Amino acid sequence: MQKNKGHQKVLILDFGGQYNQLIARRVREQKVYCDLLPYDISFEKIKEYAPIGIIFTGGPNSVYEEGAPRVDERVFELGVPVLGICYGCQLIAHELGGKVMHADTREYGKCEIEYSKDSLLFKDVSSRNVCWMSHTDYVSEVPAGFRITATTKTCPAAAFENSDKKIYGVQFHTEVHHTAEGEKILHNFLFDVCKADGDWTMSNFVAQQVENLREKLEGKKVLCALSGGVDSAVAAALIHRAAGDNLTCVFVDHGLLRKGEAEEVVSVFGEKLKMNLIKIDAKERFLSRLAGVSEPEKKRKIIGEEFIKVFEVEAKKIGAVDFLVQGTIYPDVIESGKGVSAVIKSHHNVGGLPSVVDFKEIIEPLRDLFKDEVRKVGTELGLPDTVVRRQPFPGPGLAIRIMGEVTEQKLKTLRDADFILREEIAKAGLDKEIWQYFAVITSTSTVGVMGDSRTYEPVIALRAVTSVDAMTADWAKIPYEVLEKISSRIINEVDHANRIVYDITSKPPATIEWE
Numbered sequence: 001m002q003k004n005k006g007h008q009k010v011l012i013l014d015f016g017g018q019y020n021q022l023i024a025r026r027v028r029e030q031k032v033y034c035d036l037l038p039y040d041i042s043f044e045k046i047k048e049y050a051p052i053g054i055i056f057t058g059g060p061n062s063v064y065e066e067g068a069p070r071v072d073e074r075v076f077e078l079g080v081p082v083l084g085i086c087y088g089c090q091l092i093a094h095e096l097g098g099k100v101m102h103a104d105t106r107e108y109g110k111c112e113i114e115y116s117k118d119s120l121l122f123k124d125v126s127s128r129n130v131c132w133m134s135h136t137d138y139v140s141e142v143p144a145g146f147r148i149t150a151t152t153k154t155c156p157a158a159a160f161e162n163s164d165k166k167i168y169g170v171q172f173h174t175e176v177h178h179t180a181e182g183e184k185i186l187h188n189f190l191f192d193v194c195k196a197d198g199d200w201t202m203s204n205f206v207a208q209q210v211e212n213l214r215e216k217l218e219g220k221k222v223l224c225a226l227s228g229g230v231d232s233a234v235a236a237a238l239i240h241r242a243a244g245d246n247l248t249c250v251f252v253d254h255g256l257l258r259k260g261e262a263e264e265v266v267s268v269f270g271e272k273l274k275m276n277l278i279k280i281d282a283k284e285r286f287l288s289r290l291a292g293v294s295e296p297e298k299k300r301k302i303i304g305e306e307f308i309k310v311f312e313v314e315a316k317k318i319g320a321v322d323f324l325v326q327g328t329i330y331p332d333v334i335e336s337g338k339g340v341s342a343v344i345k346s347h348h349n350v351g352g353l354p355s356v357v358d359f360k361e362i363i364e365p366l367r368d369l370f371k372d373e374v375r376k377v378g379t380e381l382g383l384p385d386t387v388v389r390r391q392p393f394p395g396p397g398l399a400i401r402i403m404g405e406v407t408e409q410k411l412k413t414l415r416d417a418d419f420i421l422r423e424e425i426a427k428a429g430l431d432k433e434i435w436q437y438f439a440v441i442t443s444t445s446t447v448g449v450m451g452d453s454r455t456y457e458p459v460i461a462l463r464a465v466t467s468v469d470a471m472t473a474d475w476a477k478i479p480y481e482v483l484e485k486i487s488s489r490i491i492n493e494v495d496h497a498n499r500i501v502y503d504i505t506s507k508p509p510a511t512i513e514w515e
């Protein structure tokens with residue numbers, strides 16, 4: 001874990017609930033730093049962490065099951081405020097002598113709730129309101145010294161507290177938007193109970209990181225692979241601020257990026273930020289390895305391997321370095337399980353780099369940040385919106401958006417069509433609400449007529465999806481007029497385009513990318 005010396009920190013103990021990352025994000029949104037750590041970290045670690053408050057998350061277990069996750073009771077004696085959410089609240093009741101019961105039916109969804117006006121937790125919250133519930137067990141008796149501060153029709157102790165000991169339990173999910181004023185409740189816990197300062201801002205983060213890194217990187221050689229993606233771009237910009245010319249960035253242009261992207265990397269990082277940037281033009285090399293290859297997995301494999309080979313040659317020229325920069329971000333760390341060990345992103349384009357670079361240590365300046373925070377840091381460091389707001393883009397690039405063999409001509413057609421799609425989506429103001437939007441060249445050719453002549457060209461498909469995490473996605477309901485404009489512009493302005501279709505499948509069953 002990166003040290004955030006000087007910052008107040010909230011410790012979130014993870015009991016395995018589905019909204020746990022969301023709790024951490026909600027705390028960070030209130031400008032309070034927090035970490036999500038496994039519930040079974042030792043009591044010594046908890047003390048050493050020195051939190052200003054502790055949150056227990058929800059989780060799938062029942063407190064009375066054998067082997068159910070528990071917490072060291074001494075946590076309640078630290079004098080540090082505790083907020084238990086859902087399972088976390090049942091755990092408080094269970095550990096401190098209250099009673100938890102199993103209901104016959106699960107309470108799930110929006111639910112009317114009544115709060116006590118005299119609880120600090122519900123300060124300025126309307127006394128009758130709506131909250132989001134998702135539980136079967138419930139607290140039927142609160143521990144001695146506690147009082148009930150909220151009730152619903154089915155839940156006699158929807159919230160309870162011992163304000164002297166600063167221990168609070170809520171059965172509902174404050175972190176979910178369906179809980180009206182959930183943010184305010186969390187705010188009250190953080191600012192009124194934990195006495196947070198709210199000084200976790202991205203400009204403070206940048207200033208502090210740069211100060212820490214300057215010392216660490218002084219006189220050292222640092223190497224970073226730029227992919228054009230948000231994470232590596234922001235990581236490089238941050239390291240650059242601290243290490244200046246000691247940082248060398250290598251950008252391999254595999255010729256499979258979208259229109260204008262390779263040029264943008266050079267213009268932003270080389271010209272504007274004046275970084276030590278080595279651009280390797282490996283277009284020919286990738287295209288010749290891809291010639292005649294149609295099978296998607298084979299294409300992916302070739303590109304991954306080739307990338308490592310190209311990088312290896314450059315790394316040999318650069319020689320030994322002290323640090324290799326990785327754009328790992330917080331969700332990668334949390335998903336790796338324990339939040340303690342470094343993960344190398346599975347993104348195959350950079351995943352293999354450590355094996356070909358002669359380095360002493362990996363440095364991951366963004367490993368404490370969520371994606372939205374990474375974007376803010378990028379803006380803080382002067383990166384343009386086109387870089388920090390960039391859509392997710394697969395490592396193998398346009399090669400997996402061209403069905404079948406990748407050729408120069410298809411690449412050009414795809415780039416031009418994709419550019420028009422992006423331009424029109426932005427003009428229509430839809431770029432913020434659509435998760436990803438791109439064009440695809442299919443492997444089916446159809447007949448068209450242009451002027452007086454017959455044409456026979458591959459169908460171009462447009463794909464646009466809304467999503468929160470790319471695990472599931474819905475096809476975007478782009479207005480017909482916008483689709484019409486995109487279609488007619490592509491047909492009129494792009495060579496080898498004679499038919500456009502729109503993909504109306506969700507994920508699942510389809511994936512976002514076509515290959």
Ligand code: XMP
Nearest residue numbers: 347348392393394395396470507511512513
């Ligand atoms: P699918 O197509 O599986 O994509 O629904 C989910 C998300 O992952 C992106 N994607 C990739 N990203 N390397 C990456 O870094 C890849 O090989 C790759 N393949 C798919 C895709 O764009 C979507 O956001």
